[in-house]
Amino acid sequence: MTDRRDPTPRRDASRNRERPLRILRVTSDIHPEVPGGLGLHVHSLSKKQAEMGHDVTVLTSDHGDRSLPRTAVRDGYALKRHREVASPVDNSIVPGLAKSLWDLADEYDVVHAHSHLFFSSNVAALVASLTDAALVVTNHGLFSQTANRWVQEVHLRTVGRKTFDAAERVFCYSETDRDRLQSYGVQTPVAVVRNGIDCTTFRPVESDESERAGERNDNGDTLLFVGRLKPGKGVGVLLEAMAELREQFPDLTLRVVGDGPLRASLEEYAADCGVADRVTFAGWRSQEDLPAEYGAASVFVLPSLSEGFPRTVLESLACETPVVTTDLPQLESVLDGVGLTVPPESPGMLASAVGELLADDERRERMGAAGRSLVTDRYSWDRTVERTTAAYYDVLDAEPPAEASPVAEGRTPER
Known part of the structure; x- marks a missing residue:
């Protein structure tokens, strides 16, 4: 594990895009326990990347359901649930997730957080800023349908923006979402990766x-x-x-x-x-x-x-x-x-x-x-997953700044 005091992002020296990645996913919601587009997106992405040979672990909330097992394996990926202590405006507060992230982040190639609106993603950004974790964040929409708009505006300009700024790449579904995000001053590079669905499942039926x-x-x-x-x-x-x-x-x-x-x-x-x-x-x-x-x-x-x-x-x-x-x-x-x-x-x-x-x-x-x-x-799902995964490699292949280059300082890159 990398020294946490080393601010240099870990990179893969081989730049081999065929090698499997270790992906740590952070999400408030997961399908099918929490219905909705975000949870389904996270589940489907994790399942498909596991089928591609990647090692995927998902950290999420139990949403107050203590009957759910703490850990499980689902459709090829590992699932680790954390105890919810509160849920203001549908935002699951799971303090234990912070410890899991701190313990695990450096063991994975990429930490992928979903939505700046959730406590879990905000914690992922904090851990990434204190470690060398390569963080990416998917913007599932700038505003939720639950909290007051003015509260969300304040969040977006403070904690939300810090979450985006802590990432090395942000994913948006459209150019419109990208432009709106950048209008709030977010400087992190944005990749437009369109949402997708399985067109073999969703098809005209007789x-x-x-x-x-x-x-x-x-x-x-x-x-x-x-x-x-x-x-x-x-x-x-x-x-x-x-x-x-x-x-x-x-x-x-x-x-x-x-x-x-x-x-x-x-x-x-x-x-x-x-x-x-x-x-x-x-x-x-x-x-x-x-x-x-x-x-x-x-x-x-x-x-x-x-x-x-x-x-x-x-x-x-x-x-x-x-x-x-x-x-x-x-x-x-x-x-x-x-x-x-x-x-x-x-x-x-x-x-x-x-x-x-x-x-x-x-x-x-x-x-x-x-x-x-x-x-x-x-908008095919295969294309969505392929472009998301390719962006991980782009992040890992990116050269660190010259003043923080491990080679320049005589250290051997760990990625």
């Missing part, structure tokens, strides 16, 4: 598959929402839009796939809006079941107030289902020709956009085919 799943509305069109039922997802706005659409499309139904703290209140709100008989709260569905859900839907709707780069949009497009989302900057250019965007918290405009697509079967079909082509060309 109608009988959707019918066997019991998801098809034989009398009319179906709208679909997939996600956590929490503030910021905009499901209440979608219910209001359903109320406006019902007169024009009396057989229209809505399936809400997901669960969360707002489920009971949203079910009540559906009744208040007069659409309870047309809305099904289906709970979570497995990844294997989701293609049938998308395939049975006429339009996928995501009225979120904020997002990183939502996997659900890509999943829907891969299944040839057009989408309507809020006009988030990172989505507007992507959805050109494959979906529509509207301002957030605008049920009337949301209803209008959805109605526009429901009234034009041929347009939906064209959008669906174009969406599938877009995802397979630019």
Whole structure:
């Protein structure tokens, strides 16, 4: 293990990009214990990199579930859970993770933290600044859907920025996210690595598959929402839009796939809006079941107030289902020709956009085919993993500054 007082990043002297890497991943959430895009991204990335021959260990939180084993092996990677002591605004506080990082960081080639918003990533940045760990951070979106915006602004300009600045590389899903991050003064080099999905799992399904799943509305069109039922997802706005659409499309139904703290209140709100008989709260569905859900839907709707780069949009497009989302900057250019965007918290405009697509079967079909082509060309999961892993080697191959060069100081590089 390297002397912790040595500030020089460890490098691989051989620069052999075929050699397996030791990857220490740090995340608040992991699939399937915590549903959502971040946890699924972390699990899928860890699984794929393990299949590629890399040694992957994931440090995460138990989120208060003491029945979970402290350590486990899942799909080829090691998992180490830490005890949660508190969870303000869904931010899992796990003090024990700091000790694991301190003990393990120098034994790994790369430490990869996910999202600057979480305690776990902030601790990873602190440990990296005190050791020679090669830290990279994935920006899963600058703002969460939970805490107040002004609190997040303060965090981003202080602790969040320090987390990014401690890294040797930051990953963003889009050029828009990169530019927004740099507008906050982050100087760390940014690599745009687009989010991706498994296009063999998410694909158009035959109608009988959707019918066997019991998801098809034989009398009319179906709208679909997939996600956590929490503030910021905009499901209440979608219910209001359903109320406006019902007169024009009396057989229209809505399936809400997901669960969360707002489920009971949203079910009540559906009744208040007069659409309870047309809305099904289906709970979570497995990844294997989701293609049938998308395939049975006429339009996928995501009225979120904020997002990183939502996997659900890509999943829907891969299944040839057009989408309507809020006009988030990172989505507007992507959805050109494959979906529509509207301002957030605008049920009337949301209803209008959805109605526009429901009234034009041929347009939906064209959008669906174009969406599938877009995802397979630019957002395949294999490409995401390959580019992420290649960026690790770029970081390890980078020459340290001349004044800190181990060769210049007569030391032998350890990487």
